[in-house]
Amino acid sequence: MSLFTLFTKFSFSRLPQLPTHKPKFSYSTKQQQQHDLWSKPETADFVAAAKTIPSIPKSKGLPEVRRANVGKSTLLNAVIGRKSLLSTSKKAGHTRALNFYRVGPEPGKLLLVDAPGYGARGRPEWGDLFDHYLKARQQLKRVYILFNAKHGLNSYDTQMLSHLSQSLITSRGTQPFTLQAIITKVDTVPVDKLESALEQMRKGIWAAAPLCLPPIVTSAEMSPPFGLDAVRRNIAEACAL
Numbered sequence: 001m002s003l004f005t006l007f008t009k010f011s012f013s014r015l016p017q018l019p020t021h022k023p024k025f026s027y028s029t030k031q032q033q034q035h036d037l038w039s040k041p042e043t044a045d046f047v048a049a050a051k052t053i054p055s056i057p058k059s060k061g062l063p064e065v066r067r068a069n070v071g072k073s074t075l076l077n078a079v080i081g082r083k084s085l086l087s088t089s090k091k092a093g094h095t096r097a098l099n100f101y102r103v104g105p106e107p108g109k110l111l112l113v114d115a116p117g118y119g120a121r122g123r124p125e126w127g128d129l130f131d132h133y134l135k136a137r138q139q140l141k142r143v144y145i146l147f148n149a150k151h152g153l154n155s156y157d158t159q160m161l162s163h164l165s166q167s168l169i170t171s172r173g174t175q176p177f178t179l180q181a182i183i184t185k186v187d188t189v190p191v192d193k194l195e196s197a198l199e200q201m202r203k204g205i206w207a208a209a210p211l212c213l214p215p216i217v218t219s220a221e222m223s224p225p226f227g228l229d230a231v232r233r234n235i236a237e238a239c240a241l
Helices: 029-038 072-080 124-136 155-168 191-208 228-238
Strands: 045-050 064-069 098-103 110-114 140-148 178-184 213-217
Touching: 029 228, 072 098, 072 110, 072 178, 072 228, 098 124, 124 140, 124 155, 140 155, 140 228, 155 178, 155 191, 178 191, 178 228, 191 213, 213 228
Parallel strands: 064 110, 064 140, 140 178, 178 213
Antiparallel strands: 045 098, 098 110
């Protein structure tokens, strides 16, 4: 399982001779564990929704990762392998609670937490809920922040990156969780402008949050979808699975 599955067109004056037999491939133990984590999408399930701090469900000890902002639900559905486990909408502000989803058969392997977005349509109470979860949830392993490739970074994005950066290192010098950027919807950017657009976004992310991990580039709408294996592997590694 690689970080990216990238298909590129090549021109050959002469095609190489292909072997007549199929080479044997075997997973390493770690690769097999990561493959098994996502191999039964039908077992993933909704666990709880928290709109207030007291309603956040008690942890059962499972590692947790959470997502915020553009294309969250679409990407999460694609990563899990389900079409409609998470409700999607074309309108911003559709997610209005911390929604917890179990991955794997009961009792589960990890929890994915879909968070409300931020920005012009965000609400103060969502920010309070978000900040409390970041500070209090010891099982939180990684926060994923998503950016639309077509729109690039805006002032709200850089503010959120800076805000999250302040939580990455405690006063004791420890790091309670890590931060991972994901660039979504790369299929919406013209091919001749994609490289420069991605480079500009990488620079903006690094400037606002130097400790943020290099962005994973994805598109859930391409056929086949692009970058999903990289996200799955990233989540598994974040949770030490």
